[in-house]
Amino acid sequence: MSTPALALQLTEAELRLLQALIYEQCGMHFDARRTDFLKNRLQKRLKECQLDSFYSYYRLLISEQGRHELSRLLEDLTVNETSFFRNKSQLDLFSKHILEEVVRRKREQNDFSLRIWSAGCSTGQEPYTIAMLVADCLAYHYLRGPFRPGKLAPKPLIPPPWRVEILASDINYSVLRAAQEGTYGESQMAAVDYAYRLRYFDKVGDRYALKKPLKELVHFDFHNLKTEYLPQCNDIIFCRNVMMYFDQAEQKRLVEKFSRCLNPQGYVFVGHAESLLGLTDKFSLIYRNNGTAYQRHQVIP
Numbered sequence: 508m509s510t511p512a513l514a515l516q517l518t519e520a521e522l523r524l525l526q527a528l529i530y531e532q533c534g535m536h537f538d539a540r541r542t543d544f545l546k547n548r549l550q551k552r553l554k555e556c557q558l559d560s561f562y563s564y565y566r567l568l569i570s571e572q573g574r575h576e577l578s579r580l581l582e583d584l585t586v587n588e589t590s591f592f593r594n595k596s597q598l599d600l601f602s603k604h605i606l607e608e609v610v611r612r613k614r615e616q617n618d619f620s621l622r623i624w625s626a627g628c629s630t631g632q633e634p635y636t637i638a639m640l641v642a643d644c645l646a647y648h649y650l651r652g653p654f655r656p657g658k659l660a661p662k663p664l665i666p667p668p669w670r671v672e673i674l675a676s677d678i679n680y681s682v683l684r685a686a687q688e689g690t691y692g693e694s695q696m697a698a699v700d701y702a703y704r705l706r707y708f709d710k711v712g713d714r715y716a717l718k719k720p721l722k723e724l725v726h727f728d729f730h731n732l733k734t735e736y737l738p739q740c741n742d743i744i745f746c747r748n749v750m751m752y753f754d755q756a757e758q759k760r761l762v763e764k765f766s767r768c769l770n771p772q773g774y775v776f777v778g779h780a781e782s783l784l785g786l787t788d789k790f791s792l793i794y795r796n797n798g799t800a801y802q803r804h805q806v807i808p
């Protein structure tokens with residue numbers, strides 16, 4: 508009879524070393540409340556790598572051959588919980604006020620491009636929700652505009668001359684693959700009402716697949732928010748339920764980077780339990796019916 512594998516001892520020094528490495532690599536900070544989660548994931552990785560000490564595991568992670576294992580570990584440490592239409596009041600603020608303001612301002616400037624970044628997009632429900640709301644908003648503007656004869660049949664999802672780009676990024680390749688596939692089960696569709704299901708999804712077996720025109724609005728890519736090389740020239744950034752895993756110093760650095768990644772008067776949305784308060788003086792809070800967002804101050808030259 509085989510004996511069950513015993514959990515290997517993780518010393519305080521090894522834990523500190525690994526915590527510092529993880530923080531340096533991706534900004535994730537494991538305070539006392541999340542140390543058990545970290546220990547558990549480290550045990551799992553050590554077992555899979557068949558190593559006999561956490562110090563050997565640390566040596567592997569910092570070596571050239573350990574690059575793949577490092578990304579596996581970071582993937583195991585991320586929390587990927589997400590859903591369609593998450594935080595309804597915030598999305599109302601986005602679609603009914605902020606998007607309207609951005610579209611009106613850009614149209615006045617004869618600029619018909621819209622660029623939105625979902626940073627920490629997990630399995631794609633957030634960027635696809637944004638895509639549906641943007642498509643609806645621009646269709647509504649099109650209908651309210653001067654009548655154009657029906658030359659453009661079939662009607663495009665995004666009415667010309669608008670160009671919409673939604674970039675969605677994550678540090679976890681597995682969730683990016685699922686997001687790119689764009690099919691969801693019934694339980695993941697709970698918050699998607701039937702009008703949206705009919706307009707933007709096809710039923711394939713027992714799953715819902717996003718229709719091609721909507722899917723094509725979203726481009727998925729790997730980006731680690733810890734790095735300096737992040738997508739530029741965004742009108743709006745969504746970074747919801749990501750910063751809560753960083754410590755305050757890292758949150759400050761990230762918000763500073765966001766201010767550089769935004770167009771003048773651009774907006775940032777953070778999660779319900781997150782705030783930019785005390786992190787920056789470059790943004791003003793916008794609050795309406797329980798929804799919050801932050802607008803970058805206009806830089807006076």
Ligand SMILES: C[S@@+](CC[C@H](N)C(=O)[O-])C[C@H]1O[C@@H](n2cnc3c(N)ncnc32)[C@H](O)[C@@H]1O
Pocket residue numbers: 533534535585586587588589590593626627628629630633676677678679682730731732733746747748749752778
């Ligand atoms: C809880 S999910 C949030 C998903 C979505 N934004 C939402 O609110 O529904 C957090 C996501 O942030 C990603 N993440 C964590 N640290 C990251 C980093 N340093 N760079 C990029 N993405 C990161 C995780 O992989 C995870 O998919």
